[in-house]
Amino acid sequence: xxxxxxxxxxxxxxxxxxxxxxxxxxxxxxxxxxxxxxxxxxxxxxxxxxxxxxxxxxxxxxxxxxxxxxxxxxxxxxxxxxxxxxxxxxxxxxxxxxxxxxxxxxxxxxxxxxxxxxxxxxxxxxxxxxxxxxxxxxxxxxxxxxxxxxxxxxxxxxxxxxxxxxxxxxxxxxxxxxxxxxxxxxxxxxxxxxxxxxxxxxxxxx
Amino acid sequence: xxxxxxxxxxxxxxxxxxxxxxxxxxxxxxxxxxxxxxxxxxxxxxxxxxxxxxxxxxxxxxxxxxxxxxxxxxxxxxxxxxxxxxxxxxxxxxxxxxxxxxxxxxxxxxxxxxxxxxxxxxxxxxxxxxxxxxxxxxxxxxxxxxxxxxxxxxxxxxxxxxxxxxxxxxxxxxxxxxxxxxxxxxxxxxxxxxxxxxxxxxxxxx
Numbered sequence: 001x002x003x004x005x006x007x008x009x010x011x012x013x014x015x016x017x018x019x020x021x022x023x024x025x026x027x028x029x030x031x032x033x034x035x036x037x038x039x040x041x042x043x044x045x046x047x048x049x050x051x052x053x054x055x056x057x058x059x060x061x062x063x064x065x066x067x068x069x070x071x072x073x074x075x076x077x078x079x080x081x082x083x084x085x086x087x088x089x090x091x092x093x094x095x096x097x098x099x100x101x102x103x104x105x106x107x108x109x110x111x112x113x114x115x116x117x118x119x120x121x122x123x124x125x126x127x128x129x130x131x132x133x134x135x136x137x138x139x140x141x142x143x144x145x146x147x148x149x150x151x152x153x154x155x156x157x158x159x160x161x162x163x164x165x166x167x168x169x170x171x172x173x174x175x176x177x178x179x180x181x182x183x184x185x186x187x188x189x190x191x192x193x194x195x196x197x198x199x200x201x202x203x204x205x206x
Numbered sequence: 207x208x209x210x211x212x213x214x215x216x217x218x219x220x221x222x223x224x225x226x227x228x229x230x231x232x233x234x235x236x237x238x239x240x241x242x243x244x245x246x247x248x249x250x251x252x253x254x255x256x257x258x259x260x261x262x263x264x265x266x267x268x269x270x271x272x273x274x275x276x277x278x279x280x281x282x283x284x285x286x287x288x289x290x291x292x293x294x295x296x297x298x299x300x301x302x303x304x305x306x307x308x309x310x311x312x313x314x315x316x317x318x319x320x321x322x323x324x325x326x327x328x329x330x331x332x333x334x335x336x337x338x339x340x341x342x343x344x345x346x347x348x349x350x351x352x353x354x355x356x357x358x359x360x361x362x363x364x365x366x367x368x369x370x371x372x373x374x375x376x377x378x379x380x381x382x383x384x385x386x387x388x389x390x391x392x393x394x395x396x397x398x399x400x401x402x403x404x405x406x407x408x409x410x411x412x
Contacts, residue, residue, distance in 0.1 A: 001262070009357060019271065026409050065341075104284065106386070112290065114383070115325065116325045118376070119321065119322050119325040120373065125375065125376060126289065128277075128376065128378060129376050129378060132376075132378060133378070133379060135377075137378075148380070148384075150379065150380030150383075151380045151388070151389075152387070154372055154378045154380045154381045154388070155369060155381070155392055155393065156377075157372070158368035158369045158371060158372035158373075158376075158378070159365045159368050159369065160367020161368045161371065161372070162364035162365050162366070162367045162369065162371065163361060163364045163368065164363065165364060165371075166360055166363070166364035167364075167365070168333065169325065170324070170334065170335050170338075170364075171332065171334060171335060172338060172339070172343075172360045172363075172364070173339060173343075173356065174343070174354070174356030174357045174359070174360045175357070175360045175364065176360070177356075178354075178357050181358075182406075183361070183404040184358070185345055185362065186357070186405065186406055187402070189406070190365075190396050190399075193396075194392070198224070198389040200392055
């Protein structure tokens with residue numbers, strides 16, 4: 001029996017369409033229950049596959065969520081890899097890696113879709129927030145100076161997001177006209193400062 | 207004859223509903239022709255009023271556009287007023303004024319609507335970009351150091367936008383938990399630096 005003949009044939013281990021059905025089920029479950037509420041078990045049941053197949057394709061729930069956004073999982077990994085470099089390189093590396101995703105046609109579309117869908121509906125917004133909280137925030141804050149690492153990281157992240165929105169979505173002329181290198185040179189020291197520099201509140205209290 | 211009795215009665219100088227009809231016509235004309243293409247004459251014609259009445263209510267085309275976004279015109283003026291203060295106060299003033307708009311329930315809703323609608327459709331996005339280019343960019347860049355004032359201003363603006371998106375739309379926990387004063391203390395020096403500090407590209411070339 002051809003398992004990819006178009007009709008629903010139940011469990012189809014490892015086939016391309018199993019992967020697609022998992023993604024489809026994941027989008028529905030994440031939308032309905034949020035990142036926290038959705039379970040691999042429920043997604044597997046809806047897709048008619050074994051939970052182990054989800055792990056095989058996507059690693060864990062965060063990997064599955066990223067894939068369900070149609071962002072290549074390497075995209076997130078590329079940015080996260082920043083934090084295995086020496087800490088005085090984080091600003092430049094995170095900035096380059098992040099804008100690199102927006103410059104690459106393969107990742108630019110999904111990123112744009114993620115941002116646009118997050119603003120278009122509250123469930124997508126919540127889903128994105130939960131995902132950021134459960135992955136990027138949790139994984140990266142452990143590396144940062146422990147005086148308010150969450151504020152450090154989110155100020156840095158939203159700075160990058162804002163500039164990306166200005167350059168790639170709003171297409172504000174001066175940001176479009178600028179060389180990416182000039183933008184990185186301008187923004188990276190700020191990112192570095194937010195991630196590892198002294199916090200102003202600490203300075204004000206001493 | 208009661209001019210506000212509900213039926214269309216043609217030109218109704220100065221009445222509340224003239225104002226509403228102008229705004230409605232403005233939204234349609236801006237959407238159809240963009241900020242540049244729409245004319246006060248065409249908007250007045252569509253609303254069935256004299257162009258002078260538009261000037262009376264809204265000042266100029268930018269004022270009308272701002273009003274058509276349902277942003278109080280004072281909102282934009284509050285932020286622009288930053289640049290009549292001494293230049294070493296710009297960072298703090300612009301940051302406080304901008305986040306103040308997002309904290310104020312009266313302006314927070316329209317701001318949210320502006321951002322959400324800009325991402326929801328390309329025409330609104332274009333409309334917002336044209337408006338920013340024709341007003342904020344044009345008015346403010348004249349005050350800035352003339353080495354790439356557009357890049358200075360747009361980097362600063364998109365930084366503020368990004369943090370506002372993180373705190374007020376995405377509601378990323380560490381940005382929501384932070385005191386506004388701490389966020390201002392963290393972000394304002396960066397804004398000041400982008401607006402008036404040395405540009406990195408200049409530093410690299412010397």
